[in-house]
Structures are given as C-alpha cells and as structure tokens.
Amino acid sequence: MSSPTLPNHLLPSDGRFGSGPSKVRVESVQHLAASSATVLGTSHRQSTVRNVVGRVRSGIAELFSLPDGYEVLLGNGGSTAFWDAASFGLIERSSQHCVHGEFSSKFAAVVRKAPHLEDPHVIEVAPPGAAVAVPSPTVDAYALIHNETSTGVAVEIRRPADGALTLVDATSAAGGLPVDPNQFDVYYFAPQKCFGGDGGLWLACCSPAAIERIERLAGSDRWRPTFLDLGIALEQSRLDQTYNTPALGTLLLLADELDWMTGNGGLDWTTRRCATSASTVYDWAEAHPFAAPFVTDSALRSNVTMTIDFDATVDATLLAQDLRSNGILDVDPYRKLGRNQLRIAGFPNIDPEDISRLTQAIDWLISQRAS
Ligand SMILES: *Cc1c(COP(=O)(O)O)cnc(C)c1O
Numbered sequence: 001m002s003s004p005t006l007p008n009h010l011l012p013s014d015g016r017f018g019s020g021p022s023k024v025r026v027e028s029v030q031h032l033a034a035s036s037a038t039v040l041g042t043s044h045r046q047s048t049v050r051n052v053v054g055r056v057r058s059g060i061a062e063l064f065s066l067p068d069g070y071e072v073l074l075g076n077g078g079s080t081a082f083w084d085a086a087s088f089g090l091i092e093r094s095s096q097h098c099v100h101g102e103f104s105s106k107f108a109a110v111v112r113k114a115p116h117l118e119d120p121h122v123i124e125v126a127p128p129g130a131a132v133a134v135p136s137p138t139v140d141a142y143a144l145i146h147n148e149t150s151t152g153v154a155v156e157i158r159r160p161a162d163g164a165l166t167l168v169d170a171t172s173a174a175g176g177l178p179v180d181p182n183q184f185d186v187y188y189f190a191p192q193k194c195f196g197g198d199g200g201l202w203l204a205c206c207s208p209a210a211i212e213r214i215e216r217l218a219g220s221d222r223w224r225p226t227f228l229d230l231g232i233a234l235e236q237s238r239l240d241q242t243y244n245t246p247a248l249g250t251l252l253l254l255a256d257e258l259d260w261m262t263g264n265g266g267l268d269w270t271t272r273r274c275a276t277s278a279s280t281v282y283d284w285a286e287a288h289p290f291a292a293p294f295v296t297d298s299a300l301r302s303n304v305t306m307t308i309d310f311d312a313t314v315d316a317t318l319l320a321q322d323l324r325s326n327g328i329l330d331v332d333p334y335r336k337l338g339r340n341q342l343r344i345a346g347f348p349n350i351d352p353e354d355i356s357r358l359t360q361a362i363d364w365l366i367s368q369r370a371s
Pocket of ligand 1: 020077078079080081103145147148149169170171172190193199200201
C-alpha cells in the first residue's frame, strides 16, 4: 500500500520538523537575498561583513543577557570542531564528562584520544537517563550537555563545583531552553538547530574565567593546530572576524534570526514557545495507549527535541515514511538509538500550531493504516 494522502486541513503550514538542520524561516532567506548584492561575495575583512559578525556577537550577548566580562567567540567548523578546539584550548589536564547519548559521548572520545590530556573521568548513564556531575578536586573542566539531541533528554544547567570551568554543549538547546549565564563558563552551539540557520559555524559564550584559561593555554608551549587555536579565535572575534573565511550566508541567516528572537521578546518568548510545542506533543503521547514519551522522568523531557516511543501496534518507520511522502520531514528517530520512535523538533522557528497539526496528522495516518 502506498502512503495515504493527508487531507489538506491536517497539513502543517511548513513540513520541516527535523532536529538539525532545522526549519529556516522564509523571512531569513529573504533577508539573505536582500543582502546578496552588498554582503555576499565581499571581503570578510571589511566593515560590511564585520558589521554582520558584530550584530551576531551583540545579538547573542543580548539574547542570553550575558553578564559584564563575558565575550562571544566564533569560528569555522561547527560544534564538532569546537570539541577539538576545547581539548587544546580549554581543558588544562583533566576533564569530567556527563555522558548520556551520542553527542555527549563524542566530546569524551575526543579527550580520550588527546595525548596531552589525562584520561577523562566519564560519568555515563544509559538513555533515557541523565548523568549528573560529581564534584572533584582533580578536575579542571566539567563537560555538560544542555540538550542531548539523540535522546531528547534536557537538564538544568548548574555549575557542579567552583574552581573548574563548566563547558556546556548547547548546540540544540541554545535559544530554546532557559539558562542562567552565571552557571556556565562556556556555552557553545551552532546555528542550524534552535537558530534555524545553516551549519558550519561554532559560537561560544565565554565567561571571564574561560577567557583567562584560553589566554593562559594559548600562551603556553602546548602544541595545537592553528585552525583550532582558541587564542586566535579570541583575537579574531574581538575584531568581529573569523580566522579564515566564514560562510557569509550562515552569518546573515543567524543575524536575522537573532533580530527576530529579540524583537519578539527574547529568550523568555522563545523558551515559552518551545514549552508550548513540547507540552502539545507530550500530552498527545500520554493520551494515547500506543504512544509514550521515551524520557520517562518528566523533569528531563526536552522542550526542543521530543522523542515519542510507539508500541508494537504502530510501525514508526512506516509512519515516518507516510509523513515524508506528505511533505512532513525528518521526524525519524536518532538512528543509533534503534527504537520504534519518532523524534519531533519544536525549535523556536517551528510554529506551535504546526506541532498541533502534526499530532493530528499522525493520528489520521495511524488510523488509515489500522483500517
Ligand atoms: C548537532 C549537534 C552537535 C554537532 O554539531 P555540528 O555543528 O554538526 O558539529 C553537537 N552537539 C549536539 C548536542 C548537537 O545537537
């Protein structure tokens, strides 16, 4: 049987529900087009592009209400490159990692391979749980993850202990979940999740203690690849530049998104919007005998990536295919999790009305397949 065709009134206005890359707003693309003749194809060392970088840096500082002394750094390579950069430029000798999914495990794996660092202290908890840091006097950096995109587990960010840096992978959380900047030293992310932009860039909100660590390690004789040198990234960021050529389109999309977020009420507004979408999905799942939130502890359920398990009466792979053939995209679960599941992103760009329509579309498709 080919996929049933959804009636029009059940189609969301936009079919993109992927957890990254995620829905890009059409207005952002129009902003990009409007800037095409004056910004795209021009030098990133001149004021036009540097002003865009400056808008991004100040927009991020405003969105997160960064305290005095915090700075926004950026560079090429996305969050994955930032793990490598952090292994050279932020971890002094010994780090502790809270691992409860694919992304958090990857940073720990980077550190494990670094010959200049001690074996990382890894606290690992199986999905859908969350690892909790254990204060330790021998650790100089704690690696936390705000939203584990692979499982839909989100935690509140709190410093495990004073005297060490708190490094937070916020790739899919930043912009969609509340955070207190006093509770982190580095909050790093990329634009293709909550910010509905394009990939390839990393951004990091850094506390004075993090800046001090970056400057000290950059001044040491530790070898590091120039491309991953956070001392250089700091110098360049302060000039509203990146070390090497950035994707100008990525910067323009992000600058527009930051204007949109702050213009609508900032992080209070975006986080409330995500909370609305999340409760629609979780309430819907809990109201159905064949569905349930994968994250059993409701306090750990993400408001930006919602993972829903199905019982044996529903084939989630077929359901995702049926949705895809109706233009509803990328609700497949994280592949390595291997569950009968859908993962639905509720990033700020995604209209809560569309989330509601998506749940109705799923109901309708399941009833069609059952009959
Ligand atoms: C997507 C993601 C990454 C990887 O980001 P890239 O920009 O593709 O390198 C890292 N951590 C988390 C939590 C993510 O969701």
